[in-house]
Amino acid sequence: MVIFGLAPAQHDDTEIVIHTSLRGIAALCVVVYHVGLGFPFLDIPFRTGFAGHSYLFVDLFFLLSGYIICIKYRSWFSGGISVSGYVRFMALRFARIYPNFLLWVFIPFAVVGLAQGLWIGGLPPLADLLMSVALHILMMQSVLDAPVVWNTPLWSIPVEMVSYALFPLLTFVFFQSRTFALICACIAFGIVIHLGWGQSIDVITGPVAIVRGLAGFTIGGVLALFSSTTHRLPDAVLSVLQASALLVSITAVHSGYEVTSIAGFICLVWLTQENRGVLYLLLGRQAFHTAGIYSFSVYLAHTTLIFVINLFYYKLVRATEMTETDYWATSALALVSSLIVGRFCYHHFELPTQKAMRARMVPRRETAKN
Numbered sequence: 351m352v353i354f355g356l357a358p359a360q361h362d363d364t365e366i367v368i369h370t371s372l373r374g375i376a377a378l379c380v381v382v383y384h385v386g387l388g389f390p391f392l393d394i395p396f397r398t399g400f401a402g403h404s405y406l407f408v409d410l411f412f413l414l415s416g417y418i419i420c421i422k423y424r425s426w427f428s429g430g431i432s433v434s435g436y437v438r439f440m441a442l443r444f445a446r447i448y449p450n451f452l453l454w455v456f457i458p459f460a461v462v463g464l465a466q467g468l469w470i471g472g473l474p475p476l477a478d479l480l481m482s483v484a485l486h487i488l489m490m491q492s493v494l495d496a497p498v499v500w501n502t503p504l505w506s507i508p509v510e511m512v513s514y515a516l517f518p519l520l521t522f523v524f525f526q527s528r529t530f531a532l533i534c535a536c537i538a539f540g541i542v543i544h545l546g547w548g549q550s551i552d553v554i555t556g557p558v559a560i561v562r563g564l565a566g567f568t569i570g571g572v573l574a575l576f577s578s579t580t581h582r583l584p585d586a587v588l589s590v591l592q593a594s595a596l597l598v599s600i601t602a603v604h605s606g607y608e609v610t611s612i613a614g615f616i617c618l619v620w621l622t623q624e625n626r627g628v629l630y631l632l633l634g635r636q637a638f639h640t641a642g643i644y645s646f647s648v649y650l651a652h653t654t655l656i657f658v659i660n661l662f663y664y665k666l667v668r669a670t671e672m673t674e675t676d677y678w679a680t681s682a683l684a685l686v687s688s689l690i691v692g693r694f695c696y697h698h699f700e701l702p703t704q705k706a707m708r709a710r711m712v713p714r715r716e717t718a719k720n
Contacts, residue, residue, distance in 0.1 A: 359639035368622040369414055371633035374641025374648075376407035376414075380503065381652045381688050383407075385681045397677065400604040403611070405552045407603075408506055409566050410615045411649075415510060416570025417619055419517055420525070421577070427521040436518055443514045445707035448489070450700045451507050454650035455486045458501040461654055465661055474498045495555040501653055505554040509563035516564065520571060528575055535572035538565040539616075546608040569616055577623045589628035592621045596629065641689065647700050648692035655687045 359367050383404035386397040426435050463473065473479065474497070482498035485491040492505035493512070499505075524534040542565050545551045545558065553559050580588060599614030622629055633639075641648070659680055 357636045359634050359636045361639065366623060367625050367634045367639055368629050369418070369619070370642035371635075371638035372410065372618070372622070372642070373414055373645040374638055374643070375633075376410045377645040377648045377652075378641060378685055378688075379404040379407045380649060381656075381684055382681055384502075384653050384656055385677075385684050398604065399606060400600070401681075403603050403606045403608075406608060406611045406615075408503075409551070409562070409612050410619075411506065412510075412513070412563050412566030413570040413573070413612075413615055413619050416513070416567035416572075417574045418570075419514070419567075420521070420571035420574035423517070424521050424525060424571075424574070427518040428526070431518045431522050439518065440514065441711040442708060443511070445704055445711055447507060447511065449703035449707060450646060450650060450695070451489065451504065452487070453695070453699060454501055454654070455504065457651075458654040458657070459483070459486075462500040462657060465657070492555050492559055501650070502554070503649055503653055505559060506563060509560050510567075512560055513564050513567035517567075517571070520568060524568075525571065525575060531572045531575050535569050538568040538572075539613075541565045542612055543609050546612075551608045551612075566612070570619060573616070573620050573623075576620065580621060580623055585626055588621065588624075588626065592618070592627045592629040595621055640693075644689065644692035644696045647695040648688045651691045651695060652684060652688040655691060656684050659683060659687075 359371075361367050361370075379400075382401045386401060423439060426439060474482075478497035482491065482496040482500075485494055485496040486504070489508040489511055490496075491499060492508050520534075525531050541561060542551070545553070545562055545565075551562060553562060583591070595614055595617035599611060599618055602608075602610035602614050621627070624630075625634065663676075663680070
């Protein structure tokens with residue numbers, strides 16, 4: 351008898367299950383990171399180094415995104431960039447991203463605004479509020495640094511859209527030759543080293559945030575060009591390499607070594623391009639796969655849920671300090687509630703709006719699931 355959730359994931363032959371599961375794990379790690387930030391007035395010594403540096407998993411998102419987009423759409427632009435092809439591509443990406451993004455612009459706006467007005471006291475100046483709403487709707491809040499931000503993880507979505515907008519150019523100019531693409535990846539990783547040299551790479555506004563996301567996206571795209579390089583590795587060798595990359599990634603995140611963490615993520619993505627190896631046996635489970643499917647909604651929803659948990663903790667319990675039990679209970683509650691809300695949002699909003707928008711914006715033959 352197979353324990354529920356630990357059964358092998360059901361998937362089609364073209365899906366890289368480990369990558370889907372990695373997206374889910376990355377989203378949950380970001381949730382744990384934001385739990386500690388959700389109680390800014392409390393000193394929380396119980397939070398581990400891993401939890402304290404789990405913002406780095408956003409960079410894993412960028413790597414995976416670049417890989418997936420390159421695998422799916424590189425052929426569209428390898429022979430040239432047409433206006434119709436570019437518009438079709440951006441329409442598909444817009445339909446995939448924007449509806450759920452907009453939903454989690456306004457839900458936190460209502461929740462946080464109501465709480466601040468009724469309980470916490472005081473709202474931002476009206477001009478700042480209106481400017482921030484406009485920037486969020488235009489997906490420019492992290493590019494132009496909005497004066498008021500009520501859902502911090504949304505910063506990566508405009509950066510992602512910039513990467514999509516530049517992807518056809520990357521494909522046509524840089525991805526024509528493997529050698530040229532590898533040089534491009536080395537330059538991108540050099541940028542990562544420069545960003546992390548003597549400071550934190552965790553920059554979420556302005557040009558540096560765009561460069562951070564674009565560097566990861568580019569490296570992920572280059573990895574897709576070398577998707578066949580692991581095919582000849584025996585399962586045993588591939589398993590050892592996968593386990594080593596995972597160990598390096600976890601250790602580096604825990605220790606706060608940002609560049610090493612991203613290097614570990616790069617190896618992890620490269621070594622998991624096939625549904626085999628020890629990580630397939632571990633992450634090819636239905637529970638991890640399901641978390642990956644809901645990862646986008648989980649990522650967008652979790653800080654609002656943490657805010658509500660925080661509010662009840664302070665206002666109802668009237669706590670002045672957090673115990674270790676409180677912290678781990680809060681973390682568990684945030685993880686469970688994020689998965690529940692993410693599941694509901696995926697099935698009842700994210701997926702239906704994607705299908706509806708794609709059906710309207712592009713021909714039926716172009717609306718294959720991304």
